[in-house]
Amino acid sequence: GAGVSQSPRYKVAKRGQDVALRCDPISGHVSLFWYQQALGQGPEFLTYFQNEAQLDKSGLPSDRFFAERPEGSVSTLKIQRTQQEDSAVYLCASSLGQISSEKLFFGSGTQLSVL
């Protein structure tokens, strides 16, 4: 399919472990977003890329969270020394252009459980 793909679908980590979550956006999409969604809440913005440039990382909750998109396509969200409060669904979205009125296409997310 031509949608946004995220892997893994589920990830269980022990507290203190590092994890890496992958996002494959729709081919040719300029903008890429990461959101964090806690159970029963709306998605919360983490960070935004325009091609390979990370233009906004104001939503990253701590310096343990790091995101990259080195070639302007695939993106990885890395969480170091995971904590229980990091347990959530991590959603990736992409859009064709670079303005926020563009339609966002979301992946199904990675559900992270930190034990």
Add this chain to the structure above:
Amino acid sequence: LAKTTQPISMDSYEGQEVNITCSHNNIATNDYITWYQQFPSQGPRFIIQGYKTKVTNEVASLFIPADRKSSTLSLPRVSLSDTAVYYCLVGETGNTGKLIFGQGTTLQV
């Protein structure tokens, strides 16, 4: 970014029309209004977007009064498969970057 307020939950029956109203009192001149739908275990999906008056597509209609301080998403003849969370978002036309999601409205059919 303008803040939005919408009901936490709504109940309906199959075949009824459902209207979900969103308040955005401090919407700016350049802001547009967008609605997303989210099913369990899936990411949000774009439903409809508008700037003023009425917009209609194959899924829903969006009504925006002249003062643009609120908007109403209308779902005609809902079915069980319309049970989902619906998010109203307001964002600046031409602005780069994030869209802010609120808590959304959980519609139970």
